[in-house]
Structures are given as structure tokens and as C-alpha cells.
Amino acid sequence: MAESGSLPNGFSELEVLAVGTVLLIEALTGLCLNSPTILSFCKTPELRTPIHLLVLSLALADTGISLNALIAATSSLLRRWPYGSEGCQALGFQGFVTALSSICSSAAIAWGRYHHYCTRSQLAWNTALSLVICVWLSSAFWAAMPLLGWGHYDYEPLGTCCTLDYSRGDRNFTSFLFTMAFFNFFLPLFITLTSYRFMEQKLRKTGHLQVPALIAKTMPTINAINYALGREMVHRGIWQCLSPQRSELDRAR
Numbered sequence: 001m002a003e004s005g006s007l008p009n010g011f012s013e014l015e016v017l018a019v020g021t022v023l024l025i026e027a028l029t030g031l032c033l034n035s036p037t038i039l040s041f042c043k044t045p046e047l048r049t050p051i052h053l054l055v056l057s058l059a060l061a062d063t064g065i066s067l068n069a070l071i072a073a074t075s076s077l078l079r080r081w082p083y084g085s086e087g088c089q090a091l092g093f094q095g096f097v098t099a100l101s102s103i104c105s106s107a108a109i110a111w112g113r114y115h116h117y118c119t120r121s122q123l124a125w126n127t128a129l130s131l132v133i134c135v136w137l138s139s140a141f142w143a144a145m146p147l148l149g150w151g152h153y154d155y156e157p158l159g160t161c162c163t164l165d166y167s168r169g170d171r172n173f174t175s176f177l178f179t180m181a182f183f184n185f186f187l188p189l190f191i192t193l194t195s196y197r198f199m200e201q202k203l204r205k206t207g208h209l210q211v212p213a214l215i216a217k218t219m220p221t222i223n224a225i226n227y228a229l230g231r232e233m234v235h236r237g238i239w240q241c242l243s244p245q246r247s248e249l250d251r252a253r
Contacts, residue, residue: 020076030066050128064098072161088162092153100139107188114195151176
């Protein structure tokens with residue numbers, strides 16, 4: 001870990017500055033794109049539907065990723081990690097929870113769309129709520145494992161951020177990595193691809209085929225554009241939040 005006022009070992013001033021700048025841009029972009037989605041869900045009744053609850057879960061997860069990147073950016077620009085060992089473990093846990101929740105929320109959205117388009121029935125509130133709770137509890141469970149000894153959080157090579165210690169090749173970490181990856185990457189990816197594949201086949205038969213997204217998006221910026229800002233109803237919700245007077249005129253019409 002870099003000491004106060006000194007560069008991390010093996011990195012130049014320009015490299016540290018570049019990493020911090022990139023992280024800062026990514027963090028601010030993710031926050032700016034996901035915050036309107038969260039705000040519009042809270043303030044616009046029309047958006048409070050079960051399927052949009054899944055989108056809200058994704059936006060919250062991606063906002064958490066952006067906050068994690070913001071802390072990492074600040075530390076990189078300071079050229080040191082100022083929060084100590086406990087702060088490292090806390091940031092590693094928070095980042096891992098939100099990253100896993102983002103992946104699993106994307107899979108939940110894919111399944112929700114499959115349910116809507118292929119069964120022609122509305123997603124129930126209790127089903128959507130159960131999915132969201134399951135996503136976050138499962139993510140918290142797997143993110144807590146390194147804190148309990150299965151896997152390990154440590155500083156990244158730059159020394160200004162914390163995540164899983166991928167440099168470890170022992171049996172403990174290997175068993176954790178492969179088990180976690182199966183439940184939190186391969187299984188959600190299978191659900192996502194299968195859901196969109198079935199939906200494609202259904203829409204092809206009915207002659208209403210459009211181009212759906214085929215993979216789970218884990219980048220906060222891409223998720224915000226694809227799942228939230230790309231939907232017309234969310235557009236209207238954000239517009240109502242930003243222009244309350246205009247919203248009243250639209251309703252009057």
C-alpha cells in the first residue's frame with residue numbers, strides 16, 4: 001500500500017493520475033445516469049410497477065458500483081489509501097455486493113421480460129419483491145464469505161483500492177472463486193441468454209420481433225442507458241421529475 005505522499009511501488013505519477021481520472025469519470029457518469037432512474041421511480045406513480053422494481057434494483061446496484069469507484073478515484077488521486085485495513089475490507093465487501101447484485105438484477109430483468117412477453121401475464125408484486133430480496137441477500141452472502149475466511153479481500157496492485165485478492169492461487173481461494181462464479185456469473189448469464197432466446201422465438205412466431213439485448217450488462221453506464229433511460233415510460237418519469245409544472249400541464253391535457 002502506498003504511504004502518504006508517496007507513489008505506489010511500480011507506478012509513475014502519470015499512471016496513478018490516469019487511473020484516478022478514469023475512475024472519477026466512470027463514477028460520475030454512472031451516478032448521473034442512474035440517479036434520475038431512482039428518483040423517477042420514487043416520484044412517478046406510473047413507474048411503480050413490478051418490472052420497474054427490478055430495474056430499480058439494477059439502478060441501485062450500479063449506483064453502489066459508482067460510489068465504490070468514486071472512493072477508489074479519490075484514493076488514487078490522493079496517491080494513498082487513507083481508510084486503513086478495516087476500510088479496505090468494508091470497500092471490498094460493498095463493491096462485491098453491488099457488482100453481484102448488478103449481474104443478478106440483470107438476469108432478473110431478463111426473466112421478468114420473458115414472463116411478460118411469453119406468458120402474456122403481468123409480473124406480480126410479490127414475485128418481483130421476492131426476486132429483489134433474493135438477489136440482494138444472495139449477493140450479501142457471497143460478499144461476506146471473504147470476511148469469514150473463504151476468499152480474501154486485499155489491496156489492488158495500485159494500493160489505492162480494495163477488491164478480491166485474485167493473486168492467491170491456494171485451494172481456499174480457488175474453491176471460492178469457482179463456486180461463486182457458477183452461482184453469480186454463469187447461472188445469471190444462462191438465465192439471461194435463455195430468457196431472451198425464448199422471447200426471441202416467441203416474438204418471431206408472432207411477427208413482432210425486435211432487437212433485444214442478449215447479454216447481462218454489468219457496467220453502470222450501459223445498464224442505465226439500456227434498462228432505464230432507453231424506456232419511453234422512464235423518459236416521461238424523469239421529465240416529470242425535472243419539470244413538475246410541465247407535468248401538471250400534460251396531465252391536464
